[in-house]
Amino acid sequence: MNKITLLIHCEDQPNIIASVTNFMANNDGNIVYIDQHVDREQNIFFMRLECEFDSNSFSIENFKGSFNIALADKFQLKWRMYAAEKKPRMALFVSKYDHCLYDILGRYNSGELFLEIPFILSNHNDLKPIADSFNIPFYHVPVSKTTKREAELKQLELLESYSIDFIVLARYMQIVSGLLIDKYPNKIINIHHSFLPAFVGAKPYHSAYKRGVKIIGATSHYITEELDAGPIIEQDVAHVSHSYSIKDLIAKGRDLEKIVLSNAIKLHANRKVMVFNNKTVIFS
Amino acid sequence: MNKITLLIHCEDQPNIIASVTNFMANNDGNIVYIDQHVDREQNIFFMRLECEFDSNSFSIENFKGSFNIALADKFQLKWRMYAAEKKPRMALFVSKYDHCLYDILGRYNSGELFLEIPFILSNHNDLKPIADSFNIPFYHVPVSKTTKREAELKQLELLESYSIDFIVLARYMQIVSGLLIDKYPNKIINIHHSFLPAFVGAKPYHSAYKRGVKIIGATSHYITEELDAGPIIEQDVAHVSHSYSIKDLIAKGRDLEKIVLSNAIKLHANRKVMVFNNKTVIFS
Amino acid sequence: MNKITLLIHCEDQPNIIASVTNFMANNDGNIVYIDQHVDREQNIFFMRLECEFDSNSFSIENFKGSFNIALADKFQLKWRMYAAEKKPRMALFVSKYDHCLYDILGRYNSGELFLEIPFILSNHNDLKPIADSFNIPFYHVPVSKTTKREAELKQLELLESYSIDFIVLARYMQIVSGLLIDKYPNKIINIHHSFLPAFVGAKPYHSAYKRGVKIIGATSHYITEELDAGPIIEQDVAHVSHSYSIKDLIAKGRDLEKIVLSNAIKLHANRKVMVFNNKTVIFS
Amino acid sequence: MNKITLLIHCEDQPNIIASVTNFMANNDGNIVYIDQHVDREQNIFFMRLECEFDSNSFSIENFKGSFNIALADKFQLKWRMYAAEKKPRMALFVSKYDHCLYDILGRYNSGELFLEIPFILSNHNDLKPIADSFNIPFYHVPVSKTTKREAELKQLELLESYSIDFIVLARYMQIVSGLLIDKYPNKIINIHHSFLPAFVGAKPYHSAYKRGVKIIGATSHYITEELDAGPIIEQDVAHVSHSYSIKDLIAKGRDLEKIVLSNAIKLHANRKVMVFNNKTVIFS
Known part of the structure; x- marks a missing residue:
């Protein structure tokens, strides 16, 4: 059939x-x-x-x-x-945080995700043991201001040689340039740790703390040239109170980040997302 | 067109x-x-x-x-x-609680609901002034153990003479018999004040308090012969804590009841609900 | 006692x-x-x-x-x-939208709110019949660009003559000036129809639609001189999808607005809110 | 200090x-x-x-x-x-499901949990590699109908020799007898995959599917002699629809289970839970 x-x-x-x-x-x-x-x-x-x-x-x-x-x-x-039976191939970019990585690999291992993960890439070596324990090739591609272009060319080479269909930035912590975005339009999924468009940019939990919000959120979206402004795939939130320190907000936020990112991955991998004019239509 | x-x-x-x-x-x-x-x-x-x-x-x-x-x-x-342009005609059955009634009539007045409300019926006279203030005919049909059948025959007569398409029990507090259910199968919408199937029957907030749950809910469903067991249309919940008294649970629950019931009414009135084998399919 | x-x-x-x-x-x-x-x-x-x-x-x-x-x-x-037994006295400012007004008055009527509502004030006459049906004095104080100061002086006079403790702007739709804010610091409660700080200012549902968010929200906060930047008392959100038109967002948002505003009123009236440095501490 | x-x-x-x-x-x-x-x-x-x-x-x-x-x-x-600075010591009982285990160990590794995990115990050997990758001793204690008492005596010996303060059943899938419950009253935390008291017992997702609920849940509670009837620590829910197969409900439920269980563990480990008359008071 x-x-x-x-x-x-x-x-x-x-x-x-x-x-x-x-x-x-x-x-x-x-x-x-x-x-x-x-x-x-x-x-x-x-x-x-x-x-x-x-x-x-x-x-x-x-x-x-x-x-x-x-x-x-x-x-x-x-x-x-x-x-329909052909699984998309997903590259996983990480940095030092492991909560999204564990969440994704745990699901992958249990057969919950309809996709292949040919490799994991990071600008640091910290998470290599996790990749090893799941038997997934791990590439360490350091990024600095001066080596950024070189690093991205190396990334492109890997992406092409592994026939990657889409990329997931699982708290990758680096801004991805047009070099990659142009090759993978609406195919690079990011997780941002706020309910966008509130708290664009770095340190959203600090901003949330400062503003005294009663709800924090996480947003998964496609990467576009404009920072944190790409098409939104999935969002979720949690209630917080004055008693939450910034550290508490960050801990609570990790739970949102991992669930929201994994949901976005599933929607994309199952070809349920369309993008038009910087917005998504999601057939779930 | x-x-x-x-x-x-x-x-x-x-x-x-x-x-x-x-x-x-x-x-x-x-x-x-x-x-x-x-x-x-x-x-x-x-x-x-x-x-x-x-x-x-x-x-x-x-x-x-x-x-x-x-x-x-x-x-x-x-x-x-x-x-598609023909609005369904809805009869509203109430008792003494007014929160669902205000919520429905407020929406009705503002044009949010695609339906007609030809009349409101109650086994008590308490809410007549509200019906009056919205200029909707109000019928007082008292129900007692001995007059129940007679009351339901009177209800049927009203329902038929007004060409009613479906009935909403907005905290009506009376068990509706097969006499009405058979005439209006999957056309009588109830709001139950718990997340069914937990806490079937009377006094669910008391049961929730006793069990020490951390979440309370409300469920809108079609009435069937078996009590609180009909097809579920809509449910929602709210977090509570040990500090909630039964009175607090009831107050919080009222917010759930009115929103859940109104959402169920909208789904039904817009012909988005199908029923098969005691379950709903909802095309929203 | x-x-x-x-x-x-x-x-x-x-x-x-x-x-x-x-x-x-x-x-x-x-x-x-x-x-x-x-x-x-x-x-x-x-x-x-x-x-x-x-x-x-x-x-x-x-x-x-x-x-x-x-x-x-x-x-x-x-x-x-x-x-503790002394109920605070609350003035209710409205404009043309009635959903928050019905919600508040319904609760008030049922004894859910620990407060007095000595009067309702509006810049339009549309909602007078609702005030009448609840037997609450209604004042029509029109506001235009040229009469704004005059109108606020009239408001102050009413607030003082009725010994008002705090003011609720139930979709009042007018910017309140320092004249009132200085007299009622952290005592004027507003409902904003977005999860602040996202979508500050007018037409937040239109902005939410344009950005393609998957969650909309409402925020109740104290009014300060800076628009939509006062201390947040309560927030809540609802999930939405690409299938929501702006009209659908507005309808869904009304449910959030009325529940969030009423919750904020209860917290304030029960003296559970403290404000320090533009943030709230809420002892609930 | x-x-x-x-x-x-x-x-x-x-x-x-x-x-x-x-x-x-x-x-x-x-x-x-x-x-x-x-x-x-x-x-x-x-x-x-x-x-x-x-x-x-x-x-x-x-x-x-x-x-x-x-x-x-x-x-x-x-x-x-x-x-306050003394971390409680937690034994982790698992069976074959790994989602709660990964979630807990990921948090443990990142320093999010204020506790020690001296060992992991299972009635199967499947999850040993995960314990190994986190460098935590793993004990395989098989349980069958005839060996149940013997197995529990072995468990008690381990619990005592490691000075365990409380036990977490992370989808352990075995009914724990009074032998353990009496030694660890209100100190054995379970995760049940429904919003109790709905769907007590085995296969709650199948029951939820059959009933056609629009919300599924998970409940973390202390184990008592009566099945699934112990004091509730934490609950959470997620919205579902007619389009969810049982498999989909199970997948969605896993997300609830792991977050709810980890939250319950944190509350217990931080000594924020009191139990009286089969209900919890939670100072969070």
């Missing part, structure tokens, strides 16, 4: 749904999932569809070709199609 | 989505919303669809007829179709 | 707790509640205490005097003492 | 707070934290207090003695006193 996942967006217009579902039926496909959204402010149509094909002779490459000819031009579609 | 809302469920089988969407297209309909769910345990397919028809000559009654002939038999569909 | 509520803050120093509790015991007081907090960053001690005095001859005015002589100077205390 | 933590409960009666605080002052103690609660239904007074003693000659054993003589009898106190 062959199963594809199709993601579409285009200008909203009549008959898209019927045309696409009809095309699937005419190709002996059986749609097993369909969801759609119309952004009425921007007049954009979004759709996510899963379709099964019984035939032994089904080829996703051929099918992409006929889909392109039959529909893509006609509706001016932007689209992506995946073989 | 004519718009219909269609709700379908049937045994899961290939080509339902394409067949339905195709039927809409062949009848010059433009699908503007589609969502579906497959219950894999029970092998049941659910779908909700909104479709627009441009033609002046469109008649929903005729369209229902052709839909029935073309598809309902073939796929053994259970289905409902609504003229 | 006489009961007092005492709120204290001062520089942190040894023996404050023992000295205060000892003073109460020596005056035949029985402490029935005590809570304290030390802000270690600023080295400030906060305490809230409830104490009962059995004697017929107890006079809170006399007791305030002896407390002042015995302790206030010695520890350089800032303190407030209340007769 | 010597610091003690004192936990008291007794029948509510006048002058307890003043008597205790006075006693501390008379012994040159400086109270740095005090919190109290009165259960008005049962007329029980609870207090938690932290006090610092400057003197080099301070001995907690001597101080316990004089506290006992001066106050314990007079007020019929039940009390516990700890040297």
